[in-house]
Amino acid sequence: MGSVMGKLKVVVDWDTCIADGVCYALCPQVFEAGPDGKSQIVEEYRGDKPHEGFVPEDLADCVDQAKTACPTGAISVERVE
Numbered sequence: 001m002g003s004v005m006g007k008l009k010v011v012v013d014w015d016t017c018i019a020d021g022v023c024y025a026l027c028p029q030v031f032e033a034g035p036d037g038k039s040q041i042v043e044e045y046r047g048d049k050p051h052e053g054f055v056p057e058d059l060a061d062c063v064d065q066a067k068t069a070c071p072t073g074a075i076s077v078e079r080v081e
């Protein structure tokens with residue numbers, strides 16, 4: 001059996017993201033500037049859509065910092081298997 005660590009599903013809501021860059025300044029391991037400066041998930045962890053991804057749990061602190069600091073609450077995080 002492999003690692004028991006889960007992953008985090010991370011989604012940026014492009015309807016509420018105001019492209020201020022706070023999340024990708026704080027957590028560039030996961031977030032980067034996408035179209036018009038809105039936040040997207042870096043290619044390594046990206047899912048089917050650029051603003052959705054699956055991130056290893058060891059980056060949870062980084063993701064949580066970005067989520068907490070986002071002024072519009074555009075980042076959602078959910079633990080998945």
Ligand code: SF4
Binds near residue numbers: 017020023039070071
């Ligand atoms: S911190 Fe929030 S509003 Fe700012 S770029 Fe990231 S997702 Fe968008």
